[in-house]
Amino acid sequence: MKKILVANRGEIAIRVMKTAQKMGIKTVAIYSTVDRDAPHVKFADEAVCVGEAPSNESYLLGSKIIAFAKELNVDAIHPGYGFLSENADFAEEVEKNNITFIGPKSKAIKVMGSKLAAKEAVKAYDIPMVPGIDEAITDVDKAKKIALEIGFPILIKASAGGGGKGMRVVEKESELESQMQRAISEAISAFGDGSVFIEKYVASPRHIEIQVMADTHGNVIHLFERECSVQRRHQKVVEEAPSAVLTPALRSAMGEAAVRVAQACDYVGAGTVEFLLDENHNFYFLEMNTRLQVEHPVTELITGTDLVELQIKVARGEKLSIKQEDLKITGHALELRVYAEDPLNDFLPSVGHLDTYTIPTGNGIRVDNGFEEGMDIPIYYDPMLSKLITYGDSREEAIQLMIKAIDQYHIEGVQTTLSFGKFVCKHEAFVSGAFDTHFVKKYYTPEVLRSEMEIEARIAALTALKQYKKDQQVLRLPIR
Template sequence: MDTHSVAHWPFQKVLVANRGEIALRVIRACRELGLRSVAVYSDVDRNALHVRMADEAYHIGPAVAAQSYLSIPALLDVARRSGAQAVHPGYGFLSENAEFVRACTEAGLIFVGPPAEAQLAMGEKTAARRTASEAGVPIVPGAMADVADDAEAVAIAEKIGYPLLLKAAAGGGGKGIRFVRDSRELLPSLRTARSEAMSAFGDSRVYLEKAIAPARHVEVQFIADTHGNVVHLGERECSIQRRHQKLIEESPSPIVDAELRERMTSATINLVRSIQYVNAGTAEFLVGPDRNFYFLEVNARVQVEHPVTEWVTGIDLVQEQFRVAAGLPLSFTQEQVELRGSAIECRISAEDPENRFLPATGTVQALQEPSGPGVRVDSSLYAGLQVPLYYDPLLSKLIVWGKDRMQAIARLRRALDEYHIVGVRTTIPFARWLMDHPRFIAGDMSTDFIAEEWDARLLQKEPEAEEQLSEEQVAAIAAGLLLHAKIEDEKLRRQPLAQNGHEGRSRWRDAVTRW
């Protein structure tokens, strides 16, 4: 029997338990492998691209995520009704939820990600710090457990010194973090951090750690299979952040040389082996001015920024995730991993960078996406899309590759100039500004870059008129795209998904012959 043929895998149909561009990314991987995909959607995502592209699609509830994309019973019910044998969680939502992993396993489903035990080992941040320390990985000075009360917080803060960070013990993705400059800010910040942690994760526990400043955020991508193979795929620079949320990522990092890469990746491999981790994940580190690095956390899932690693290594991470979940060994060895050129990813979000990156909404009236040599767009956008406020504001990811970092920057400048989204404020103007900034071009950055450069710029300058397309440009783009979208959307609306018991039928397949 050819165990490497997808026909002999233990699953042939995959439930994609997510939305937006990551759902599309997973669906595309399924299609290339010959697997069937099952999409889910909330009320506001009825006409989303991932619904149209999947082989089947099922409604799971109202717009509120807690009643749809975060509803484990609803997702398991779709798996049962559709006959899916595996679940890919993407990132966010339930991707790092051990309860969901166990529920899938108990339902006889294969979870395309790390097992619940690894999720638990890394999901609780203070436990992860203890595990990393035991594995010999440097950690940021601070508490090894969550603080019990205000008095303990004061005592720990005095011991490690200011400035410091308050972090949610169950946190991740940059949420539930508060920066504390001095003792006067500690207790008010502690109350706020506990409230934010409860709201975001249903867990109010927080812990303290020393703030490393200035610091760079550098992470190592790894993947492990069930045959004992643990491989790293180099590092990514993720220092351009706003409120601990990454905006720009690149690989390789401008600060990492061969010696530092060897130290960071060796520490990562030791940590991964110590917890018997399986599937893809990322070890995140802070790198201080002295080039010493400190463990932050492990993200037990595929990352938003995985495309830059795919481009410099030539390895499809999502397809490797499916191979590992099917019980196969990785298709490559550590010796075969070679970093080629430079890749940069720009997150395009529905946020207003001129107004503190506040979330924006609206209808995409017209859309022109970039293309050409070295350009990749992972997007859930289409003309006519109503951008909801219920979910993460990420709309698309613009990724470029160049033979070196300077060519990658030049290509990203060109691609950003080609990218037009009419009707919704986005982070494109910020990215255009960044690509011309001398510090970014020189690779001189830290997690404080935006506060030091962009925020300071906003304070100094008078409000300026937002750059606009000319009326002629808007008309030229909108005349074709918007009219086409309206016509095709109207055709699709006449073919509801829930019809005579055949909810799972894909409108993409129904409509594609007419497009």
Template structure:
């Protein structure tokens, strides 16, 4: 396979910029694609070339295969990196690239197809001897049969979309009389979200931890894992805080789960970067959840503890080269934590809080990394994911990483929208997180919106301080500290 000289990044925001950085370090030219609202986005400005592909709606731009392929041909790019989201797990897109003689920096279409369908993936890993949660091993075809299975495995059960992700088409059923209505609701949501209403059911595990393994495989039969990540702090079944390595795992359990992850990757002839996700219950029994056939959002924590540039490795593998390291070459160095900084209001059920970033001052220092796709003066729009950035830190151990992250969150200044920074600070200070005794129910069990609500006394002090400042500075500009609702000018600005 020829050496890649130019990569078109079929994505936007921070992941597009992340890929561009690695390409530049490899001496590879880059092409950005953009929708109308992204015309002046950092990923466009940092690429060597850019191509306009449509209006704001993803269905008119980033999800249109023909437009991406046309942009590749127009710019003479050798390869496409899909990032995550959009077309990254679309087997038809990978097939089209293959047909057009374009290198797809990712797995082969077969692996995307098999692992992208949750029922097919369950059937495959079951054949490989990898445990899955008790329940239907294939899609639900008969409600009466499914109801009998639910009775056998016991409530609560989880209803999940076969083609799903991001919590769509998912329902927790606590009682038998809720079963049929939950099935119908899940099928309807799955149909609307994925155009596919197939669902399956499985046992809802007690105190589940979400633990995943980073896999990297080449075309020469080499498959390694780049250790594990803990991703249990979630809202609406979507991750907010991740850490590596997982503090729950013993060396023995880590080795056992890693072996299962590698077996799953080999079982679908996987090539490139991928993630095998597991659920671990309170008894430390683990079960296959799914495989993401792409780079993960939270890949920085893995890079920080391993020293591996996952994007650069993806590109080398796509060129047909062998992995530049063996399993024995890899070792865990310290601890890393990532906080996803979303333009959401955690004090209002994490609803989107988009707007202009009047101020975006990121923390700096040794072991602090900020991956962002927006800059000060730009707008976080409603058209796409409301992520402002990913803040990642590295420390010599977990305690040091927690303290470093708290310092970084304290220094992070954002004005223009509410953010998840206060929630992240709350979580990192909570005893359950500090002691690593948390699970995917952390938000439900420990977090209340009132926790972040400003106290009356704070408001009075804030108002007095702002009034005094306005008297002293006729042309003063409001300043937000940490995106916190307790910050005096933020409290004042949002009430004027």
């Protein structure tokens, strides 16, 4: 494998290219017209424009990307996350054109891409499931009957769903019909597939995911868990590894279950098995993401591995060099997704110009970054600027380092989630580890954040004034 095309943009494209470069592999970037001068384009050995700014005219044009790959004698394509990373048809087309797809086989992507098909696939593998129905349903009367059997509240979920779309919590029978129609409508709009199913709503869950890696020789390992319970609109904002609540026995049981899920679909490469953990520490299979996750750096830091390197080696047909017993957790890592979003305005995207953009540096601080000062934030893509990751010997150290790193991260021109990240890291519920996926709903309001920011601003002003007076006194001292 001498040349890899990275079918993505931003920080993940650079992240993949850094490992490829380390392995002596040439890289090809793709870009849209609006990304012509983006950092990932400059970082690559070669770059090619695939179309106009909208992703459906550039980054989602699978056949066009493959045509460029063949033209440039590319050996493999790495899809990153998002865009075409979980598109089974794209993976299959890559394979048919004798190019290595750095990811699972198209069959596994197809099975795990449907929550219903995934449930069916893992049935025989003794995986705990949330009570509910594992078939598509559109009949409201049948839905009511099932709901009454498993008990309210229930959750209506789109089979093809992701990012919280096509998902509705129903508290009582009278709300079921309207919420079901909304879920179906949203699922059709977002995924072109209106299939929905019903399961028991787990009231106070934690979102725990297990990183797995599998080779083509039948070896499957897990690289422990990530805690991803701090979310807004069902999307993660703060992630950490390991979880503050998992015991060694529970960690082992969830890890083994994740391995069985991977075996259920003959998985190859890096993948993530997601579970819900209830207040009694019972865990239930949620879904499998058949790609590298946004939050993979926290796993890399606590295990001392390079997941992209393992992906590439597995794609080359190599056996995994790591056995399960070789892996252990060392230290603690946190990740904050730095979005160009306004936490004071319902986390709405904040497009604009990066007038100031200075990232923090230092021991235990890692920034997987896709932007630089002077750039505009395009309105066409996910508004994530970077991932801020901190690593310490303990959870407490990683949290304190994150607060320090946030203070050193200077961004002007757009609103970001940095202030929200600081709010999380200083909140008693997060610090104690006693939180769930309702953290934002329970503890966060724009008013609380605004109040904290005003207090911090006053303290900073008083500190600056004190220092100014001190400096003035020094200047007035007589010369002897």
